[in-house]
Amino acid sequence: MELIELDRVSRTFTVRSKAGRLRRRRHEVRAVDGLSFxxxxxxxxxxxxxxxxGKSTxxxxxxxxxxPSAGRLRVAGVDPARERVALARRIGVVFGQRTTLWWDLPLRDSYELARRLYRIEPARYAANLERCVELLQLGDLLDTPVRQLSLGQRMRGDLGAALLHDPQVLYLDEPTIGLDVLSKARVREFLREVNAAGTTVLLTTHDLTDIEQLCGRVMVIDHGRLVFDGDLAGLHAAGRSERTLVVDLARPGPPIEAPGARVVKVAGARQWLAFPAEQSAAPxxxxxxxxxxxxxxxxREPVIEDVIARMYAGAVGG
Known part of the structure; x- marks a missing residue:
């Protein structure tokens, strides 16, 4: 079932800039341009x-x-702009740099307010709360005011709040930003569990390890247009990724000659040979x-950051 549908969606904004001491010039900025997926x-x-x-837009x-300024958009069968209340019961949203929790209240009270806001049945709420507390390791934090939580603890608290009402879709904007290694691992493991249980996840992030560990599909947007849509293997192919063979010789020598590979660096007896990622290293x-x-x-496997950097620089179009 198609849960999210965008058909030639665009969004423009009117921007005013100075055109002299007293005049202002108006022009349109197209943040999203004919987006379909x-x-x-x-x-x-x-x-x-x-x-x-155009990600946040x-x-x-x-x-x-x-x-939208133009085009057709549906989430879980409804028009988001026209049926926001109905949609709110079907989606969860987590922003890494903002919180939906009440700052001066204990975490438990924020969850109780969410229960009332979403009108969650008591039995369903109790079961979902128990599951979130167990998976996110929140048991020792429920009676702690949100303002006293660390960033990683608060992020786990926000994830729990977003899932108490069993949303069909979970939108995540930079969910691991600023977190330490252990907190990131906990958040990623929880998201894997949530997705495996059937929740659809749309993740925006600049931490590409999140993408590698969580996502089976990647969409790359630039200047409001979709420039790539596929799996990680396809992303590496589109970005002309290369693997690296690191060779330690018994003694320093001239650059190695091997069919299908080229030497990209020599440091004493160590040499680095690059070859296409889709090619077997065996020969x-x-x-x-x-x-x-x-x-x-x-x-060494290709680094996804290098692929994305080339896309951002305009080396790959689509």
Whole structure:
């Protein structure tokens, strides 16, 4: 089932700038430009792009905060802008730099307010609260005022609040920003559990490890347009990713010659050879081992940050 549907959606803003001492010039900025995609129920999709690409504008339209200037938009079968109250019961939203929790109240009281706001039945609320407390390790935090929680603890608290009403879709905006390694691992593990249980997740983040560990599909947006939509393997192929063979020779020598690979760096007896990510390393390794005295070798996988950086710079279009 298609849970999220965008058909040629655009959103423009009118911006005023100075045109002299007393005059102002008006011009339109197209934040989202003819965007079309669908997300099926149960998917976990990474939605990424450079600052100003249109990610936040898209999320605001999906939640009903903004109305599209053109095109058709549906979430769980409803128009977000026209049926915001009905949609609110079907979605959860977590913003990494904002909180939906009450600052001076204990975490437990914020959850009780959420129960009343979403009109969650007591038995359902109790079951969902128990599940969130267990998975997010919130037991020792329920009676702590939100203002006394660390960033990682508050983020886990926000995730729990967003899921108490069993949303069909969970929108996440930078859910691991500023978190330490342990907190990030806990949040990611929880999101894997939530997605495996059937909740559809749309994740925007600049931490590409989130994408690698959580998402089976990636969409890249730039200047309001979708420039890539596919899996991580397809992303590496589109970005012309390369793997690296690191070779430690018995002694320093000239650059290694191996079919299908090229030397990108030499440092004494160590050399780095790059080759296309989709290509097998076996023939290159065999050729090097046959022709050169080896001490050790290893293969390094491509770095997703490099692929995305090339996309942002305009090296890949779509």
């Amino acid at each position: 669908t997300v099926r129920a149960g998917e976990c999709v990474g939605y990424i792009g450079p600052n100003g690409a 898209t999320i605001k339209m999906l939640t009903g905060i903004l109305v 290159i390794v065999a050729a090097v081992a046959d022709r050169y005295p080896l001490q050790d070798l290893s293969v």
